[in-house]
Amino acid sequence: xxxxxxxxxxxxxxxxxxxxxxxxxxxxxxxxxxxxxxxxxxxxxxxxxxxxxxxxxxxxxxxxxxxxxxxxxxxxxxxxxxxxxxxxxxxxxxxxxxxxxxxxxxxxxxxxxxxxxxxxxxxxxxxxxxxxxxxxxxxxxxxxxxxxxxxxxxxxxxxxxxxxxxxxxxxxxxxxxxxxxxxxxxxxxxxxxxxxxxxxxxxxxxxxxxxxxxxxxxxxxxxxxxxxxxxxxxxxxxxxxxxxxxxxxxxxxxxxxxxxxxxxxxxxxxxxxxx
Numbered sequence: 001x002x003x004x005x006x007x008x009x010x011x012x013x014x015x016x017x018x019x020x021x022x023x024x025x026x027x028x029x030x031x032x033x034x035x036x037x038x039x040x041x042x043x044x045x046x047x048x049x050x051x052x053x054x055x056x057x058x059x060x061x062x063x064x065x066x067x068x069x070x071x072x073x074x075x076x077x078x079x080x081x082x083x084x085x086x087x088x089x090x091x092x093x094x095x096x097x098x099x100x101x102x103x104x105x106x107x108x109x110x111x112x113x114x115x116x117x118x119x120x121x122x123x124x125x126x127x128x129x130x131x132x133x134x135x136x137x138x139x140x141x142x143x144x145x146x147x148x149x150x151x152x153x154x155x156x157x158x159x160x161x162x163x164x165x166x167x168x169x170x171x172x173x174x175x176x177x178x179x180x181x182x183x184x185x186x187x188x189x190x191x192x193x194x195x196x197x198x199x200x201x202x203x204x205x206x207x208x209x210x211x212x213x214x215x216x217x218x219x220x221x222x223x224x225x226x227x228x229x230x231x232x233x234x235x236x237x238x239x240x241x242x243x244x245x246x247x248x249x250x251x252x253x254x255x256x257x258x259x260x261x262x263x264x265x266x267x268x269x270x271x272x273x274x275x
Contacts, residue, residue, distance in 0.1 A: 082094040106140075107122060107140065107141075108124060108126075108136055108140050109126075110124055110125045110126045111123065111124040111125070111126075111136075111140075111237075112164070114160055114236075116153070116156060119238065119239065120238070120239040121146060121157075121160075121236055121237060121238050121239070122137070122141060122143060122236070122237040122238075123160055123161060123164055123165070123234070123235075123236050123237075124136060124234060124235050124236075124237065125164070125165040125167070125234050126234070126235075127167070127169075127232040127233055127234055128172075128232055128233075128235065129229060129230045129231065129232055130145070130172050130176075130189075130216045130229045130230075130235075131229065133145060133172050133233075133235035134174065134189055134235075136235075136237070137235070137237035137238075141237055141239075143237040143238055143239055143240075144174050144188075144189070144190075144237065144238060144240070145172055145173060145174030145189060145235060145236070145237060145238070146173060146174055146235075146236040146237065146238035147173060147174045147175060147188055147194060147238065148173065148197070148201070148219070149197065150197050151197050151199065151200075151201040151223070154173075154197075154201050154219050154223070154224065155219075157171055157173070157219055157236050158170070158171055158219045158220065158221065160236070161219075161234050161236060162221075165234050167233075167234055168221070169220075169233055169234075170218040170219060170220040170225065170227075170233050171218060171219050171233055171234050171235060171236055172216075172217075172218050172233050172234070172235035172236070173217045173218060173219055173224070173236075174188055174189050174238075175187070175188065175189070175194060175216070175217035175224075176188075176189055176215055176216050176217065176229075177207055177209065177214065177215045177216070177217065177226050179209050179212075179215070184207060184209070186217065200223075201219075201223050201224045202223055202224045202225075203220065203222040203223040203224060203225050204222065204223075206223070206224060206225050206226060207224075207225075207226035208226065209226060213228050214226040214227050214228055215228075215229055216228065216229035216231075218233055248262055248263040249263060250263040250264075
């Protein structure tokens with residue numbers, strides 16, 4: 001026995017001892033599996049397994065110790081997912097369009113979609129009192145009874161109501177009268193004031209509050225008319241106007257632009273030029 005073997009027998013137990021942790025890592029070898037090479041993010045770890053036998057001889061061999069994952073996992077920030085588009089006149093899914101999927105909205109019987117530029121309406125042929133008509137707009141669509149911003153829009157509402165329903169008795173607007181002031185004032189049904197269009201959209205000799213009972217407003221062939229709120233007429237619902245939307249970038253928001261998809265249509269003219 002040599003002096004080196006004697007020294008080893010002095011400090012090493014007479015059994016196989018694994019010394020792999022003391023040896024450096026070997027470079028990765030190519031993957032020979034049928035599936036191809038390992039991912040760049042994973043490296044095979046290899047080393048030396050050495051043992052001293054009872055007779056003093058040292059045996060060493062290369063062994064695999066597994067696979068090391070080189071990838072550093074980073075948690076993706078939680079992105080806020082917008083809600084799906086709903087039938088409510090707002091851009092719920094934040095894609096720059098309002099109610100683009102309105103065709104899937106379920107309308108009350110006798111009602112249909114109408115479009116004027118960027119604005120969305122629903123015309124209903126049932127003849128109801130103003131309060132009941134408004135309730136239909138709110139409950140089924142979260143819309144309101146239409147409130148025209150110009151006489152041209154008012155005339156369009158009347159024309160659509162007459163031509164589509166065949167009923168020439170007028171169409172409810174989302175307006176009410178207040179005769180406790182002098183002169184009388186007009187407001188929305190939620191009591192917000194309404195700037196009256198110029199020139200006035202009132203029919204001749206209107207409003208006149210016959211017998212002190214005409215506190216609601218409809219549109220007829222000649223313009224606006226105050227009438228009893230319990231009378232029954234067809235009605236037009238309207239999505240909330242979006243003053244913050246200018247889809248074609250022509251400087252006119254969706255409330256006044258007749259065609260908010262065409263920058264050359266109605267640019268600078270406002271809704272008075274709407275057909």
